[in-house]
Amino acid sequence: MNVKGILTDTTLCTGCERCVEACKEENDLGKDLPRRWKSQIDDLSSTRYTTIVRKDGDHFVRRFCRHCQEPACVSACIVGALQKTAEGPVIYDSDKCIGCRYCMMACPYGIPRYDWEKTTPFVKKCTMCYPRLQEGREPACVEACPEKATIFGTREELLSIAHQRIAENPGRYLQTVVGETEIGGTSILYISDIRLDFLAFKPDLGDDPLPQLTWAALSKVPPIVVGMGGLMAGIYWIVNRRMTIAEQEDSTSKREAGEES
Amino acid sequence: MIRRKVYLKTVLWVFVGILATVTGARFLRGLGATTGLTDATPWGLWIAFDVMSGVALAAGGFVVAGLVYIFGRKEYQPFARPAILTAFLGYLAVAIGLLYDLGIPLNIWHPVIYPQPHSVLFEVGMCVILYLTVLFLEFFPVILEHSWFNRPVFRAVHTLLKKFAIPLVIVGIVLSTLHQSSLGSLFLIAPYRVHPLWYSPMIWVLFFVSAIGLGLMTVTAESFFSSWYFGHKLRVDLLSGFGKAASAVLFFYVGLRLADLAVRGNLSMALDGTWQSNIFLLEICLALLPAVLLLFRKLRGSSPGLFICAFMTLLSMIGYRFNVSVVAFSRPEGMSYFPTLIEIVVTLGIISSATLLYIFAVEHFPVCSPEESAAEQEISEQPVYPYTPGAMHSLLPESMAGLRRYSLAALLGASVAFAFLSEDVRSGALLLRTPVSPARIVESLAQPDTSGPGTVNSVPYPYSISSESTSIYVIDGNQNGRLVLFDHDHHAKKVGGDSRCGLCHHQNLPFHQNTSCYRCHEDMYISTDIFNHSSHVARIGGNEACEECHSDREAVKSRATAKACSECHTESRTTDPIIVVSAEEKQGWAVGYMDAMHNLCIKCHEREVQRDPVNFHRSFGECAICHRDFDLSLLRELEPYKSISSRM
Numbered sequence: 064m065n066v067k068g069i070l071t072d073t074t075l076c077t078g079c080e081r082c083v084e085a086c087k088e089e090n091d092l093g094k095d096l097p098r099r100w101k102s103q104i105d106d107l108s109s110t111r112y113t114t115i116v117r118k119d120g121d122h123f124v125r126r127f128c129r130h131c132q133e134p135a136c137v138s139a140c141i142v143g144a145l146q147k148t149a150e151g152p153v154i155y156d157s158d159k160c161i162g163c164r165y166c167m168m169a170c171p172y173g174i175p176r177y178d179w180e181k182t183t184p185f186v187k188k189c190t191m192c193y194p195r196l197q198e199g200r201e202p203a204c205v206e207a208c209p210e211k212a213t214i215f216g217t218r219e220e221l222l223s224i225a226h227q228r229i230a231e232n233p234g235r236y237l238q239t240v241v242g243e244t245e246i247g248g249t250s251i252l253y254i255s256d257i258r259l260d261f262l263a264f265k266p267d268l269g270d271d272p273l274p275q276l277t278w279a280a281l282s283k284v285p286p287i288v289v290g291m292g293g294l295m296a297g298i299y300w301i302v303n304r305r306m307t308i309a310e311q312e313d314s315t316s317k318r319e320a321g322e323e324s
Numbered sequence: 325m326i327r328r329k330v331y332l333k334t335v336l337w338v339f340v341g342i343l344a345t346v347t348g349a350r351f352l353r354g355l356g357a358t359t360g361l362t363d364a365t366p367w368g369l370w371i372a373f374d375v376m377s378g379v380a381l382a383a384g385g386f387v388v389a390g391l392v393y394i395f396g397r398k399e400y401q402p403f404a405r406p407a408i409l410t411a412f413l414g415y416l417a418v419a420i421g422l423l424y425d426l427g428i429p430l431n432i433w434h435p436v437i438y439p440q441p442h443s444v445l446f447e448v449g450m451c452v453i454l455y456l457t458v459l460f461l462e463f464f465p466v467i468l469e470h471s472w473f474n475r476p477v478f479r480a481v482h483t484l485l486k487k488f489a490i491p492l493v494i495v496g497i498v499l500s501t502l503h504q505s506s507l508g509s510l511f512l513i514a515p516y517r518v519h520p521l522w523y524s525p526m527i528w529v530l531f532f533v534s535a536i537g538l539g540l541m542t543v544t545a546e547s548f549f550s551s552w553y554f555g556h557k558l559r560v561d562l563l564s565g566f567g568k569a570a571s572a573v574l575f576f577y578v579g580l581r582l583a584d585l586a587v588r589g590n591l592s593m594a595l596d597g598t599w600q601s602n603i604f605l606l607e608i609c610l611a612l613l614p615a616v617l618l619l620f621r622k623l624r625g626s627s628p629g630l631f632i633c634a635f636m637t638l639l640s641m642i643g644y645r646f647n648v649s650v651v652a653f654s655r656p657e658g659m660s661y662f663p664t665l666i667e668i669v670v671t672l673g674i675i676s677s678a679t680l681l682y683i684f685a686v687e688h689f690p691v692c693s694p695e696e697s698a699a700e701q702e703i704s705e706q707p708v709y710p711y712t713p714g715a716m717h718s719l720l721p722e723s724m725a726g727l728r729r730y731s732l733a734a735l736l737g738a739s740v741a742f743a744f745l746s747e748d749v750r751s752g753a754l755l756l757r758t759p760v761s762p763a764r765i766v767e768s769l770a771q772p773d774t775s776g777p778g779t780v781n782s783v784p785y786p787y788s789i790s791s792e793s794t795s796i797y798v799i800d801g802n803q804n805g806r807l808v809l810f811d812h813d814h815h816a817k818k819v820g821g822d823s824r825c826g827l828c829h830h831q832n833l834p835f836h837q838n839t840s841c842y843r844c845h846e847d848m849y850i851s852t853d854i855f856n857h858s859s860h861v862a863r864i865g866g867n868e869a870c871e872e873c874h875s876d877r878e879a880v881k882s883r884a885t886a887k888a889c890s891e892c893h894t895e896s897r898t899t900d901p902i903i904v905v906s907a908e909e910k911q912g913w914a915v916g917y918m919d920a921m922h923n924l925c926i927k928c929h930e931r932e933v934q935r936d937p938v939n940f941h942r943s944f945g946e947c948a949i950c951h952r953d954f955d956l957s958l959l960r961e962l963e964p965y966k967s968i969s970s971r972m
């Protein structure tokens with residue numbers, strides 16, 4: 064498996080925001096301007112694909128797309144505008160998008176953002192610098208990090224590095240690699256000395272991939288079509304037959320009555 | 325009767341007029357300017373009502389069609405055509421509503437060429453397209469029965485469609501089953517966002533069952549409308565049959581919902597007193613109450629009883645869909661949603677258009693049973709609008725012909741809507757202003773420390789300081805409490821004393837020295853316009869003096885082609901500023917306060933690190949050297965010292 068990923072060690076992050084700057088430059092995002100839907104100017108937005116969340120006690124946590132192994136947004140997308148690539152990144156094709164925003168409803172981390180101010184708006188989120196990856200370069204944010212707090216590699220490599228760091232320094236970290244198993248695993252991993260629950264809508268998302276939940280209902284479509292169609296046709300046949308018989312009986316009894324008179 | 329018809333239609337046309345205006349606003353200005361939607365609430369009123377509830381309200385179509393054509397309950401025949409018409413118009417309204425809600429409505433057909441069968445929304449989309457077609461084919465024969473189409477070709481089509489009536493009804497039922505349930509399945513993907521009282525792995529079953537109950541009651545409500553508006557006889561005897569069925573369905577639905585909650589151990593949440601539990605209880609009561617009331621033959625056999633039950637069921641079921649998709653759908657704290665006026669009037673406009681189409685169809689096509697249509701005919705044959713051209717009283721309601729009256733109503737609606745369009749919509753300006761507040765100055769005691777960083781009022785200060793009493797600038801432009809402390813005297817001394825003010829105070833107001841930053845950089849993030857065109861025109865001699873600044877006669881007169889401010893105002897710009905002003909700024913724009921401060925401070929700090937790496941550590945050029953996250957408690961600490969120190 065050659066799935067790429069990014070490991071962020073929040074204990075090394077100093078919150079310098081060089082990654083944010085590099086990301087803005089790479090993706091040509093421009094300035095963050097205050098708008099109705101940007102209650103916090105330094106939150107994720109259509110002009111900010113990655114941001115630093117500050118937590119009490121000088122903790123800095125970088126927030127950006129988790130590039131789930133089995134992404135809810137990809138399963139939700141009605142036209143397949145969002146795709147999970149073999150290399151790991153979840154990418155977006157604006158030519159296909161119809162703007163239904165179901166991906167934004169589906170993401171457990173609240174990552175996809177929308178160009179609300181545009182008349183032709185697109186969904187905006189981190190793509191793990193997919194074009195750079197194809198050129199064999201690492202993502203812009205990783206390249207910019209002066210503290211090596213966020214590093215790039217294959218997911219397996221990063222997992223072993225993460226476990227190694229935790230094992231070598233058990234006092235420094237919480238004993239989990241965030242993203243290893245959560246909702247089927249994410250390409251973006253974290254090790255941290257604080258709980259990172261705030262990155263998702265709910266503290267414990269569980270280990271089951273979210274697309275399974277909808278597939279449970281979607282897989283019942285063929286049986287419903289056949290069953291409901293068959294049932295209705297059957298009922299119609301029975302009711303219709305009964306009525307025909309009743310009519311025949313009716314007419315025969317009338318005829319009989321006619322003959323008698 | 326006639327007056328009622330005219331008044332209702334007039335009101336509906338006003339809403340259609342309003343819709344026309346706001347449609348322009350929506351498509352010219354985008355979703356951000358016209359709706360209350362945010363990244364935290366991607367789906368709002370248009371999805372919750374126009375789509376989710378619209379589809380549910382159209383459920384009457386398949387329920388009655390199934391009852392009459394499949395189950396052979398021919399006595400309900402009079403309801404079949406109106407129900408199918410309502411379903412068709414309901415689905416049409418859903419499709420139109422979707423066009424407003426989609427970010428890129430021109431791509432609405434994309435699911436056909438880029439199918440993604442793993443998406444519930446794909447199932448929903450396909451169902452809308454197919455069922456809309458089926459409903460049209462089911463209703464088309466009714467249109468063909470009009471005398472306009474009394475030709476062999478149309479009669480042949482009519483016969484053909486009639487032949488396929490039963491298969492069409494069956495396909496319609498299958499598609500409805502899929503569609504009603506898949507609207508629930510949409511939310512299966514978000515177990516962490518839909519409140520536990522509404523989330524359920526079998527939410528799709530609940531949506532389907534509730535749609536059947538709602539369908540029965542919608543047909544009932546529609547009969548009430550027809551009897552009120554067209555004067556059709558209210559068939560209470562038949563409607564009570566719907567009531568009986570609806571009661572059973574509603575009991576089943578409530579039972580299923582509560583059982584589902586109980587099995588998953590969330591039932592206690594319904595009574596925990598949160599606002600979610602309250603609206604949940606309200607929703608359940610509004611379904612349970614009609615279920616109980618409809619048990620009584622006397623109640624379901626009376627028109628007020630039926631009316632109240634239908635009304636409550638509609639409220640409960642629409643509420644269910646609202647709660648799942650918007651109200652009980654969690655969003656980050658502090659992010660609220662309330663539909664804008666535009667969202668509301670678009671919804672009302674679509675409902676009004678659908679109602680007008682319904683009225684048009686009933687008036688022109690044999691939608692209702694022959695005897696009802698006959699009664700209808702009698703009424704409408706009376707002269708409605710005695711119209712005399714040029715009459716003085718032609719603006720009075722009674723004297724106005726239909727078309728004139730309704731187009732005036734629509735025009736009135738359109739212009740009123742135009743007058744009330746918000747600033748956002750008219751100018752497309754959606755940037756929020758964050759006015760900058762000037763820095764506060766606190767006199768403070770400083771402790772010099774030769775060995776390293778000193779302290780100010782015993783708070784560690786970033787770098788060594790020499791003076792004992794100093795004025796500290798508390799910079800917090802947007803007043804968010806994240807302060808930057810700035811030792812003005814120290815900086816002044818460092819750069820060379822009073823003669824070098826111009827280094828930072830690069831541009832001053834006329835007849836002013838050392839103008840403070842915030843006077844021009846008025847907004848935290850947005851560039852401020854510091855050029856006042858009209859006062860300049862008045863000063864240099866009115867319209868004759870354009871060429872003073874717009875020196876190129878050929879060029880379009882704009883800022884870009886005009887003289888730069890500094891070409892005239894040589895005196896207000898200092899000679900040796902460290903600020904390099906961009907071309908845009910030369911045209912009278914001052915960049916946002918944050919950018920101005922960053923450009924000023926960071927440039928110097930980084931230069932110092934480069935110049936003298938021994939005395940200036942790398943961190944001297946980084947954010948944290950100024951942004952030390954002092955908070956307001958520091959200010960309280962500083963305050964007591966105000967009286968002690970007096971500046972020499």
